[in-house]
Amino acid sequence: xxxxxxxxxxxxxxxxxxxxxxxxxxxxxxxxxxxxxxxxxxxxxxxxxxxxxxxxxxxxxxxxxxxxxxxxxxxxxxxxxxxxxxxxxxxxxxxxxxxxxxxxxxxxxxxxxxxxxxxxxxxxxxxxxxxxxxxxxxxxxxxxxxxxxxxxxxxxxxxxxxxxxxxxxxxxxxxxxxxxxxxxxxxxxxxxxxxxxxxxxxxxxxxxxxxxxxxxxxxxxxxxxxxxxxxxxxxxxxxxxxxxxxxxxxxxxxxxxxxxxxxxxxxxxxxxxxxxxxxxxxxxxxxxxxxxxxxxxxxxxxxxxxxxxxxxxxxxxxxxxxxxxxxxxxxxxxxxxxxxxxxxxxxxxxxxxxxxxxxxxxxxxxxxxxxxxxxxxxxxxxxxxxxxxxxxxxxxxxxxxxxxxxx
Amino acid sequence: xxxxxxxxxxxxxxxxxxxxxxxxxxxxxxxxxxxxxxxxxxxxxxxxxxxxxxxxxxxxxxxxxxxxxxxxxxxxxxxxxxxxxxxxxxxxxxxxxxxxxxxxxxxxxxxxxxxxxxxxxxxxxxxxxxxxxxxxxxxxxxxxxxxxxxxxxxxxxxxxxxxxxxxxxxxxxxxxxxxxxxxxxxxxxxxxxxxxxxxxxxxxxxxxxxxxxxxxxxxxxxxxxxxxxxxxxxxxxxxxxxxxxxxxxxxxxxxxxxxxxxxxxxxxxxxxxx
Numbered sequence: 001x002x003x004x005x006x007x008x009x010x011x012x013x014x015x016x017x018x019x020x021x022x023x024x025x026x027x028x029x030x031x032x033x034x035x036x037x038x039x040x041x042x043x044x045x046x047x048x049x050x051x052x053x054x055x056x057x058x059x060x061x062x063x064x065x066x067x068x069x070x071x072x073x074x075x076x077x078x079x080x081x082x083x084x085x086x087x088x089x090x091x092x093x094x095x096x097x098x099x100x101x102x103x104x105x106x107x108x109x110x111x112x113x114x115x116x117x118x119x120x121x122x123x124x125x126x127x128x129x130x131x132x133x134x135x136x137x138x139x140x141x142x143x144x145x146x147x148x149x150x151x152x153x154x155x156x157x158x159x160x161x162x163x164x165x166x167x168x169x170x171x172x173x174x175x176x177x178x179x180x181x182x183x184x185x186x187x188x189x190x191x192x193x194x195x196x197x198x199x200x201x202x203x204x205x206x207x208x209x210x211x212x213x214x215x216x217x218x219x220x221x222x223x224x225x226x227x228x229x230x231x232x233x234x235x236x237x238x239x240x241x242x243x244x245x246x247x248x249x250x251x252x253x254x255x256x257x258x259x260x261x262x263x264x265x266x267x268x269x270x271x272x273x274x275x276x277x278x279x280x281x282x283x284x285x286x287x288x289x290x291x292x293x294x295x296x297x298x299x300x301x302x303x304x305x306x307x308x309x310x311x312x313x314x315x316x317x318x319x320x321x322x323x324x325x326x327x328x329x330x331x332x333x334x335x336x337x338x339x340x341x342x343x344x345x346x347x348x349x350x351x352x353x354x355x356x357x358x359x360x361x362x363x364x365x366x367x368x369x370x371x372x373x374x375x376x377x378x379x380x381x382x383x384x385x386x387x388x389x390x391x392x393x394x395x396x397x398x399x400x401x402x403x404x405x406x407x
Numbered sequence: 408x409x410x411x412x413x414x415x416x417x418x419x420x421x422x423x424x425x426x427x428x429x430x431x432x433x434x435x436x437x438x439x440x441x442x443x444x445x446x447x448x449x450x451x452x453x454x455x456x457x458x459x460x461x462x463x464x465x466x467x468x469x470x471x472x473x474x475x476x477x478x479x480x481x482x483x484x485x486x487x488x489x490x491x492x493x494x495x496x497x498x499x500x501x502x503x504x505x506x507x508x509x510x511x512x513x514x515x516x517x518x519x520x521x522x523x524x525x526x527x528x529x530x531x532x533x534x535x536x537x538x539x540x541x542x543x544x545x546x547x548x549x550x551x552x553x554x555x556x557x558x559x560x561x562x563x564x565x566x567x568x569x570x571x572x573x574x575x576x577x578x579x580x581x582x583x584x585x586x587x588x589x590x591x592x593x594x595x596x597x598x599x600x601x602x603x604x605x606x607x608x609x610x611x612x613x614x615x616x617x618x619x620x621x622x623x624x625x626x627x628x629x630x631x632x633x634x635x636x637x638x639x640x641x642x643x644x645x646x647x648x649x650x651x652x653x654x655x656x657x658x659x660x661x662x663x664x665x666x667x668x669x670x671x672x673x674x675x676x677x678x679x680x681x
Contacts, residue, residue: 085646092650111648191540197632252547252632259628266523268540391648403633 023100026123026311026318030153034131040319042074047317048324049082049090050107053258056282060343064336065328073323084112091121091312101314104321109307110147111387113155116310123311123318125153130322132329137350142304147384148220155308156325157348159337161276162304162377163203164295166261171292172270179211179300183238186245192270194247197402200257200275202394203303206385209235209393211300216382223388232396239401253402265289275305277377278344281370285341294370301382306348331358340368429664436658441651452658457640462662464634468551469620472558477612479563484570485600498571505564509624516557516629520545546629554629561625562615566608573607574600606681613674617667637663 029037052058058079066077080103082090087106094101108116116122127133136157137143143157144150151157167175176182186193195201210216212234218227243250247269254260257274264272265288272289274280277297283289309328311321327333331354334347351362365371434440437449452458480501487497504512519525527542536542545553577600585595626636635643637659644656 085648088648089650089653115648248544248547251549255627262517263523266521268521268523387648403635 023316024318025313026126026315026322029318029322030124030126030129034129037319037322038073041317041323044074044317044320045076045078046104046320046324047102048077048079048105048107049087049103050079050105051083052079052081054343056286056343057345060337064342065333068333069324069327073327075320075323077324083107087112088115088119088121091116091314092119094312094314095119095121099314100316101312103312104315104317105324106310106312107158107307108155108310109305110384111390113146113308113310114149114387117149117154121313122154123313123315126311126318126322127151127156127309127325128153130156130326130329132326132331135329135331135349135353137348139350142381142383143306143348145383146306146308147390148222148386151308155310156329157306158309158325158328159345160304160306160348161278161346162297162381163200163207163273163275163302164277164280164297164372166264166272166274166280166289166293167270167296168264168290169292169294170290171267175271175296177296177299179208179298182298183242186242189270190245191247191249193245194250194253194260194263194269195273196254196257196260198256200260200273201253202390202397203275204273205235205239205393205397206390207298207300207303207382208238210303210382211298212238216301216385219385219389220383222386223392228389228392236396236400239397243401250401261288264293275303276345277302277372278338278340278346281340281368282342282344284370295372297372297376297380299380301380303384304377304381305384331355331362335361335365338362338365340365340371425664425668429661429668432657432661432664436654436661438654440657441654448654449658449661452655453661458637458659458662460634461637461640461659462666464549464551464631465620465626465637465663466666468555468558468626468630468636469616471551471555472562472619473612473616475555475559476562476566476615477608479559480566480570480608481601481604483563483567484574484604485596488571488574498567501567502564502571504561505568507561507564509561509622510628512557512561513625513628516553516625517546520553520556547631549631549634551630554625557625557629558619558622562619565615566611569611570604570608573604577603609674609677613670616670620666620670621663 029040032040048061050061061077061079066079069075069077082103087103087108090102106116113122133156137160140160143160146155165175176185182193195204209231210219213219213231218231247263254263257272260269260272261283263269272293274295277295280289280293280295284291284293309321309325311318311325315321329348331349334349335358337343337345338347347362351359354362366374433449434444436452437444437446483497483501487494517524521527522540522542522544524539524542527536527539530536530542531539545556547553581599581603582595585599586592590598621638623636623638623642627639627642630636630639641656641659641663644652644659647653647656
C-alpha cells in the first residue's frame with residue numbers, strides 16, 4: 001500500500017515536470033526536407049505571441065490567415081497577447097525554470113531581437129530555409145538588417161514600414177516638410193503638436209536626432225557615448241525650446257499612438273504620426289481618421305524599418321512555426337496584408353521576383369490617392385540604428401523632457 | 408484543544424499574503440531578482456526623489472477621489488433612503504459604475520470631459536466658450552481634475568452600495584427620537600445618521616482608497632505624464648527592456664504597499680478608539 005502510494009507521488013511529480021519526448025530545435029528542423037517539415041507540422045497547434053492591439057491586424061490574423069493555415073497545412077493557429085519586453089521576460093523566466101515554451105512563434109524586431117539574441121533565447125538559424133524566402137527583397141538593408149543587426153537566419157522578415165507624419169489637408173493645406181520648418185510651425189501654432197510616449201514617438205525623436213546631427217551616418221556602427229553626448233547636446237535644447245509650444249505645454253504626452261490619433265481626429269492637435277506610411281489610408285477607410293488625412297514624409301528623411309518573426313529556443317513546435325512563417329511570407333499573404341482595407345502593412349518581398357500575376361496585383365495597390373509613391377518612399381528612407389541608441393534616447397527623454405519622475 | 412487555540416490562525420493567514428508581498432518587494436527592490444541582493448541597492452532606489460513625488464501625487468488623487476465618492480455615497484444613502492420609485496431609481500443609478508470596467512470609464516471620461524468632448528462641444532454650441540478647444544483642460548493635467556472625477560465616479564458605485572445597506576439597517580427610531588428631543592431634520596441627519604453611516608462605511612472607504620491607489624488603467628489614460636502616477640510608473644518600469652529596471656518597479660511597489668498598509672493601520676487604530 002505504502003509503495004503504491006509513493007509510486008503515485010512519483011507519477012504526479014513526473015507529470016508536473018512537463019517531461020515528454022524531446023523536441024528538435026528550429027535549427028535541426030530547418031535542415032530537414034521541406035516535405036518532412038510540412039508533415040511534422042500537420043495536425044499541430046502553433047501558439048503565436050504577438051501584439052493584439054489593432055483590430056485590423058487581429059481581423060487579418062483571425063479571419064484570413066487562421067482558416068487558410070488550417071485548410072492548407074492542417075495547422076491550428078493560436079495567437080496570444082505579448083510584445084517587446086513582455087516576450088523577453090517570459091522567455092527569460094521559462095529559460096530559468098528549464099520549462100517548455102509557452103509560445104512557438106514571436107512577432108518581434110529591434111531591441112527585443114537584440115535582447116533575445118543576447119540571452120540565446122531564439123532558435124535558429126532557420127529563416128533562410130523557408131521556400132518563400134526566395135521572394136525576399138534581399139538587397140534591402142532595411143529588410144535584411146534589424147536595427148543594424150544581421151538576421152543570421154534567426155528572424156524571418158514579415159512587414160516593412162516607413163515613418164510618416166499625418167496631417168489634414170483641409171486644416172493644414174501647407175504642412176512643413178522639413179524638421180526646421182516643423183519647428184517654426186510648432187512655434188507659430190502653440191498647443192497643436194505633440195508626439196506619443198511609445199515607440200512611434202521615439203521614432204519621431206530619432207528622426208529629429210538624425211536631422212540635427214548631419215544624418216544617420218553619424219549614428220551607424222553601434223552606440224558610442226561621445227557621439228551620444230554631442231548629438232544629445234543638440235537634440236535636447238531643440239526639444240526644450242519647443243515643448244512649451246506642444247499640446248498641454250509639453251506637461252502631458254499621449255500614452256500611445258492610438259491616443260494621438262484620437263487627439264488628431266477630434267481636432268485637438270493638427271498632426272498625428274505612424275510608423276507605417278500606409279496606416280493613414282487604412283484608418284481613413286475605417287472612419288477613424290478624417291477623409292482628408294494624408295501621410296507626410298519629412299525631406300530630412302524618415303525612418304524605415306521591418307518587423308519579423310522569430311522562433312523561441314524552447315518552442316515545442318518549431319516545424320509548425322516555420323510553416324506558419326513560410327505561409328505569411330507567401331505572395332498571397334503579403335498582398336492581402338498590404339491591402340489598405342485589410343492592414344496596409346508594406347511587403348518585404350521584391351516585387352520583381354514574383355510571378356507576373358502577383359506583380360500586377362501588387363501594382364494595383366498603388367492606386368489609392370493617399371498612397372505615397374515608391375520612388376519618394378525609397379528616396380527619403382533612412383535606416384534604423386543599433387537598439388542602444390533607442391534605449392538611451394527614451395530614458396533621457398523621460399528624464400530631461402517628461403520630468404525627472406521615473407522611479 | 409487545537410480548536411480552542413486556533414484563534415490566532417486567522418490573523419496570521421490574513422497577514423501572510425501582504426507580508427510575503429512586502430518581503431518579495433524588499434528582496435526584488437534590493438536586486439535579489441537580478442542575483443545580487445543588497446539593502447544598499449534598495450535604499451539607493453528609495454533615496455531618489457522621483458518615486459516620492461509620484462507617491463505624493465498618487466496619494467493626492469486617491470484621497471481626493473475617495474473623499475468625493477464617500478461624500479456622494481453618504482448623500483445618496485441618506486437623501487434617497489425611502490421606498491418611492493424616485494428614491495429607488497436614484498440608489499440604482501448611483502451603483503451603476505460598480506460593474507463598469509475601468510477602461511470603459513476612461514473612454515467615457517474622454518468622450519465627455521476632453522477638450523473635444525461632449526461637454527466642450529455643448530458649451531461651444533451654447534456660446535459659453537467660443538470654440539471647443541477653449542474649454543479648460545481637465546484630462547492629462549497635473550491638477551488631475553478629470554482623473555479624480557473619473558476615479559470618484561468609479562468608487563461611488565461600491566461605496567453607495569455599502570452606504571445604502573448600512574442606512575437600511577439603521578433603527579428609524581434613532582432619528583425620530585432626536586426629532587422628539589427638539590433636533591431639526593437637518594441636525595438629526597448631521598448628528599445621528601451621518602456619524603453612524605460613516606462608522607459603518609469606514610472599512611469600505613479604506614478598501615476603495617487602497618484599490619484606487621494601486622489601479623493603473625485610469626491614471627495611465629487620464630493622468631498627467633508629470634508627475635507620473637506611481638502605479639503607472641510601476642507598470643512602465645516593469646515592462647522596460649532593461650531587466651534592472653524591474654528592481655525600480657519593485658521599490659515603487661514597496662511604497663504603494665506602505666501607503667495602503669498605513670491606511671489599513673489607521674483604520675484599525677480609529678476603530679479601536681471608537
